[in-house]
Amino acid sequence: MSTICETTLRVRYAETDQMAVVYHSNYIIWFEVGRVELLRQLGFSYLEMEQDGLNLPVVEVKCRYRHPARYDDEIVIRTRLSQMRTSLLGFHYELLRKADGRLLAEGESVHLVVGRDMKRTHLTGKYLAAFHAAAEVAQLATHAEAQAATQAETKS
Amino acid sequence: MSTICETTLRVRYAETDQMAVVYHSNYIIWFEVGRVELLRQLGFSYLEMEQDGLNLPVVEVKCRYRHPARYDDEIVIRTRLSQMRTSLLGFHYELLRKADGRLLAEGESVHLVVGRDMKRTHLTGKYLAAFHAAAEVAQLATHAEAQAATQAETKS
Amino acid sequence: MSTICETTLRVRYAETDQMAVVYHSNYIIWFEVGRVELLRQLGFSYLEMEQDGLNLPVVEVKCRYRHPARYDDEIVIRTRLSQMRTSLLGFHYELLRKADGRLLAEGESVHLVVGRDMKRTHLTGKYLAAFHAAAEVAQLATHAEAQAATQAETKS
Amino acid sequence: MSTICETTLRVRYAETDQMAVVYHSNYIIWFEVGRVELLRQLGFSYLEMEQDGLNLPVVEVKCRYRHPARYDDEIVIRTRLSQMRTSLLGFHYELLRKADGRLLAEGESVHLVVGRDMKRTHLTGKYLAAFHAAAEVAQLATHAEAQAATQAETKS
Numbered sequence: 001m002s003t004i005c006e007t008t009l010r011v012r013y014a015e016t017d018q019m020a021v022v023y024h025s026n027y028i029i030w031f032e033v034g035r036v037e038l039l040r041q042l043g044f045s046y047l048e049m050e051q052d053g054l055n056l057p058v059v060e061v062k063c064r065y066r067h068p069a070r071y072d073d074e075i076v077i078r079t080r081l082s083q084m085r086t087s088l089l090g091f092h093y094e095l096l097r098k099a100d101g102r103l104l105a106e107g108e109s110v111h112l113v114v115g116r117d118m119k120r121t122h123l124t125g126k127y128l129a130a131f132h133a134a135a136e137v138a139q140l141a142t143h144a145e146a147q148a149a150t151q152a153e154t155k156s
Numbered sequence: 157m158s159t160i161c162e163t164t165l166r167v168r169y170a171e172t173d174q175m176a177v178v179y180h181s182n183y184i185i186w187f188e189v190g191r192v193e194l195l196r197q198l199g200f201s202y203l204e205m206e207q208d209g210l211n212l213p214v215v216e217v218k219c220r221y222r223h224p225a226r227y228d229d230e231i232v233i234r235t236r237l238s239q240m241r242t243s244l245l246g247f248h249y250e251l252l253r254k255a256d257g258r259l260l261a262e263g264e265s266v267h268l269v270v271g272r273d274m275k276r277t278h279l280t281g282k283y284l285a286a287f288h289a290a291a292e293v294a295q296l297a298t299h300a301e302a303q304a305a306t307q308a309e310t311k312s
Numbered sequence: 313m314s315t316i317c318e319t320t321l322r323v324r325y326a327e328t329d330q331m332a333v334v335y336h337s338n339y340i341i342w343f344e345v346g347r348v349e350l351l352r353q354l355g356f357s358y359l360e361m362e363q364d365g366l367n368l369p370v371v372e373v374k375c376r377y378r379h380p381a382r383y384d385d386e387i388v389i390r391t392r393l394s395q396m397r398t399s400l401l402g403f404h405y406e407l408l409r410k411a412d413g414r415l416l417a418e419g420e421s422v423h424l425v426v427g428r429d430m431k432r433t434h435l436t437g438k439y440l441a442a443f444h445a446a447a448e449v450a451q452l453a454t455h456a457e458a459q460a461a462t463q464a465e466t467k468s
Numbered sequence: 469m470s471t472i473c474e475t476t477l478r479v480r481y482a483e484t485d486q487m488a489v490v491y492h493s494n495y496i497i498w499f500e501v502g503r504v505e506l507l508r509q510l511g512f513s514y515l516e517m518e519q520d521g522l523n524l525p526v527v528e529v530k531c532r533y534r535h536p537a538r539y540d541d542e543i544v545i546r547t548r549l550s551q552m553r554t555s556l557l558g559f560h561y562e563l564l565r566k567a568d569g570r571l572l573a574e575g576e577s578v579h580l581v582v583g584r585d586m587k588r589t590h591l592t593g594k595y596l597a598a599f600h601a602a603a604e605v606a607q608l609a610t611h612a613e614a615q616a617a618t619q620a621e622t623k624s
Binding site for chain 1: 487489492493494496497500523525526527528529530531532533536586
């Protein structure tokens with residue numbers, strides 16, 4: 001299993017602004033595109049997760065902008081799992097210009113795992129298995145470490 | 157009761173494109189801003205309507221663009237009810253530049269009245285009364301004409 | 313040369329609204345995606361056109377919504393040239409759900425041909441040739457008819 | 469001079485997603501709304517700055533989401549200058565639900581000061597004076613400290 005998912009999209013005119021570059025909030029939407037394709041590569045869709053009562057609302061997002069993306073550029077989104085705790089997932093993104101491989105931006109998003117009632121819950125079944133496998137390949141903190149971290153977090 | 161609702165908004169940088177004008181799909185979102193304020197002027201919010209199980213999905217929209225809106229412009233949205241049938245509402249919009257009153261764009265949207273199941277339904281109670289009053293003031297086709305029109309439409 | 317361009321995109325979460333369908337202004341952005349790919353199929357990019365000093369601002373857009381597009385749906389955009397006059401182009405769009413071919417929406421956009429100064433101008437060179445060829449294949453009004461129509465329009 | 473600017477906006481339907489909350493990238497656009505109003509409070513508009521050849525492209529943005537904003541909520545955006553160096557400005561944002569004052573999200577954006585050529589430049593004249601005054605009231609690092617910091621940053 002590859003730990004990194006690569007997806008490509010093309011910049012829409014609607015995404016540019018009058019500085020003739022992509023308006024910065026659109027990169028956050030592109031993160032979503034990358035994340036959703038990473039899940040598909042793990043063997044399921046985010047749609048399925050929602051239908052199974054699991055949502056991943058964003059609790060934190062950051063992005064560092066290095067070079068502007070421009071209209072009609074093809075953008076490669078490289079997404080990987082960067083954090084996994086009992087009810088929290090983190091993803092890391094790199095946005096590259098396809099033409100020359102230049103890194104345009106990078107960022108991270110952190111998501112809670114919640115149920116239909118929007119309360120914290122745990123990943124289970126195939127979702128837990130898939131994320132767990134991805135976390136192992138990515139050599140993220142082991143489950144034991146994650147549990148310890150989560151417990152510490154819950155106390156604070 | 158005034159038949160026309162005027163609301164003002166300011167163009168966001170995010171709404172511009174690299175032609176240094178507002179990207180055209182944003183006008184459609186501004187129509188929504190105007191429509192929602194017209195409802196509030198009629199005595200209720202669209203939020204309330206939804207909570208009462210009534211939705212107004214768009215079935216048709218058109219917009220004619222006359223002069224570009226630009227960054228930081230204040231835009232006046234003039235909205236009025238333009239059609240009212242048993243389970244269909246139409247709204248008309250004019251977008252003006254506040255600084256000089258110039259008409260930038262005008263358009264129309266047509267909405268079905270549906271219930272929580274997304275099936276056609278009828279306006280009732282205070283919603284029916286308010287739209288009916290607005291239709292009368294705006295001198296739209298009378299209820300009888302509207303019913304006839306709706307029946308003809310249903311047959312076709 | 314095919315007169316119809318088909319492109320596919322996948323609905324983003326960002327494009328949905330709380331009715332759990334795609335918010336209607338996004339279809340207008342998808343029209344742009346289709347239009348841009350039609351140009352590419354004609355042998356050039358809209359980016360090139362802009363760099364050559366030709367812009368195609370939208371002067372009119374309409375959309376009829378038949379069935380909602382939903383999150384993660386793959387959408388096929390079928391775009392064709394629908395009008396061609398000296399300094400005006402029209403495009404027609406059909407949006408279909410890829411899974412079952414169902415028509416979700418259709419619409420049209422009309423564009424002026426303008427120069428860097430945003431004043432009306434004429435298509436020239438390879439752009440004129442390509443659109444002309446597309447218009448012929450699509451059996452749009454002949455150039456003579458178009459000229460007559462444009463003259464009439466200019467007088468009014 | 470107040471160091472904090474408060475602006476209010478109302479959540480648009482277009483900004484919601486199918487989780488029935490505001491889609492997270494929209495908060496980044498709201499940051500822009502707050503920032504632009506802070507500048508206006510400082511005595512000029514961002515439009516003027518651009519016309520005078522100064523742009524403030526975003527180089528970093530982060531947002532922490534605490535409670536969801538919902539359709540039709542009125543949102544108060546509290547913006548303040550949080551960093552000021554020779555060619556770099558930082559802004560801090562708090563988004564509160566107007567109805568009960570609850571903090572929904574907070575974040576920061578960092579901006580380069582660039583000229584028309586998109587190369588780093590310095591604030592000058594009234595812009596420098598206004599930001600400097602705001603930085604003093606906000607008790608940010610003094611100009612001397614800022615210069616030292618900028619020099620250190622440039623070397624690294």
